[in-house]
Amino acid sequence: xxxxxxxxxxxxxxxxxxxxxxxxxxxxxxxxxxxxxxxxxxxxxxxxxxxxxxxxxxxxxxxxxxxxxxxxxxxxxxxxxxxxxxxxxxxxxxxxxxxxxxxxxxxxxxxxxxxxxxxxxxxxxxxxxxxxxxxxxxxxxxxxxxxxxxxxxxxxxxxxxxxxxxxxxxxxxxxxxxxxxxxxxxxxxxxxxxxxxxxxxxxxxxxxxxxxxxxxxxxxxxxxxxxxxxxxxxxxxxxxxxxxxxxxxxxxxxxxxxxxxxxxxxxxxxxxxxxxxxxxxxxxxxxxxxxxxxxxxxxxxxxxxx
Amino acid sequence: xxxxxxxxxxxxxxxxxxxxxxxxxxxxxxxxxxxxxxxxxxxxxxxxxxxxxxxxxxxxxxxxxxxxxxxxxxxxxxxxxxxxxxxxxxxxxxxxxxxxxxxxxxxxxxxxxxxxxxx
Numbered sequence: 001x002x003x004x005x006x007x008x009x010x011x012x013x014x015x016x017x018x019x020x021x022x023x024x025x026x027x028x029x030x031x032x033x034x035x036x037x038x039x040x041x042x043x044x045x046x047x048x049x050x051x052x053x054x055x056x057x058x059x060x061x062x063x064x065x066x067x068x069x070x071x072x073x074x075x076x077x078x079x080x081x082x083x084x085x086x087x088x089x090x091x092x093x094x095x096x097x098x099x100x101x102x103x104x105x106x107x108x109x110x111x112x113x114x115x116x117x118x119x120x121x122x123x124x125x126x127x128x129x130x131x132x133x134x135x136x137x138x139x140x141x142x143x144x145x146x147x148x149x150x151x152x153x154x155x156x157x158x159x160x161x162x163x164x165x166x167x168x169x170x171x172x173x174x175x176x177x178x179x180x181x182x183x184x185x186x187x188x189x190x191x192x193x194x195x196x197x198x199x200x201x202x203x204x205x206x207x208x209x210x211x212x213x214x215x216x217x218x219x220x221x222x223x224x225x226x227x228x229x230x231x232x233x234x235x236x237x238x239x240x241x242x243x244x245x246x247x248x249x250x251x252x253x254x255x256x257x258x259x260x261x262x263x264x265x266x267x268x269x270x271x272x273x274x275x276x277x278x279x280x281x282x283x284x285x286x287x288x289x290x291x292x293x294x295x296x297x298x299x300x301x302x303x304x305x306x
Numbered sequence: 307x308x309x310x311x312x313x314x315x316x317x318x319x320x321x322x323x324x325x326x327x328x329x330x331x332x333x334x335x336x337x338x339x340x341x342x343x344x345x346x347x348x349x350x351x352x353x354x355x356x357x358x359x360x361x362x363x364x365x366x367x368x369x370x371x372x373x374x375x376x377x378x379x380x381x382x383x384x385x386x387x388x389x390x391x392x393x394x395x396x397x398x399x400x401x402x403x404x405x406x407x408x409x410x411x412x413x414x415x416x417x418x419x420x421x422x423x424x425x
Binding site: 070073074075089090093094095096141142143144145146148301303304306 | 330332356357358360361362363408409410411412413414415
């Protein structure tokens with residue numbers, strides 16, 4: 001049951017991060033690509049649409065499965081999923097019931113948006129809206145909900161939401177960067193366009209990392225009630241430190257890209273020869289991001305130190 | 307930037323340090339007290355947890371150490387405290403309280419403890 005719950009949460013996190021971060025990428029990296037009849041970034045946009053359809057379906061399946069597993073865990077196993085009284089109690093007799101209903105509606109809306117005949121701008125805006133709501137409301141399905149309906153509880157929810165949104169903007173944008181770099185590699189005017197999207201992504205990522213770190217420290221303080229020493233002798237602490245280690249590696253790669261690879265590309269006559277190395281570095285950064293999501297999936301169901 | 311961040315971080319940490327909030331509900335204290343001996347039969351069980359709990363998915367059971375089940379009333383829940391009346395007077399002996407709760411953050415926890423009734 002525990003392994004299933006972790007796997008479900010992991011896939012769900014990855015899918016929703018893509019649904020938020022991928023469309024957002026096109027709004028800050030090159031909004032002209034979203035104009036009707038635009039002739040730029042066609043291969044990357046086609047790949048983005050395909051990825052978003054897969055992510056929307058995965059999010060719907062795993063989002064529903066996550067709720068089902070929560071309910072099965074608190075009642076009498078999966079048989080309780082067909083018990084009307086248990087379902088009534090879950091959806092209408094708990095603090096997280098109304099949020100769960102809203103999330104089911106959001107997951108359905110996201111899946112519908114993926115297949116409606118919409119312009120890229122309308123579809124991507126809708127994805128950002130539903131993914132924002134999904135990332136924020138998942139706070140009520142975990143540790144951040146412990147504060148209840150108080151100002152302190154609202155602060156915990158807000159900090160969690162900031163953390164999730166910033167992380168989704170960073171990690172969810174990385175596949176788009178890879179798509180764009182792959183397309184640029186076949187383009188004659190590679191260097192200028194590469195530098196433009198890299199610098200725009202870099203600015204967004206710098207902002208996102210700032211929010212991630214500040215909200216991450218605050219989240220940790222909430223979980224350990226201010227006693228950070230508990231992180232060094234508990235299972236919860238070991239998992240959190242593993243997550244921090246992977247994030248530190250991601251930051252090291254981002255630092256290399258921002259302060260070594262991009263300046264080198266700027267100085268080299270054409271810059272194309274640097275794209276391969278940069279793509280490899282970003283691919284590793286993405287792989288580490290996916291690992292971080294897996295660790296977060298475990299962390300969210302692990303009891304913090306008492 | 308630094309002038310803005312410092313007061314913000316100080317406020318967040320002060321809040322965290324002064325407000326004890328621990329995710330997952332665990333037993334904080336109970337009446338009868340965990341492992342205690344009480345003279346005469348208690349009339350109810352009262353269990354207080356480290357976090358607020360959800361009424362529909364939380365409960366408590368009582369058995370004698372020999373395994374005989376003792377009826378307890380429907381639990382009532384207020385915030386982080388679960389209370390249930392004991393169905394009849396307990397004879398002297400060792401009893402086991404088993405509890406299972408769901409906290410407001412959706413996590414399920416369970417546990418048990420013993421107490422002794424003396425004449």
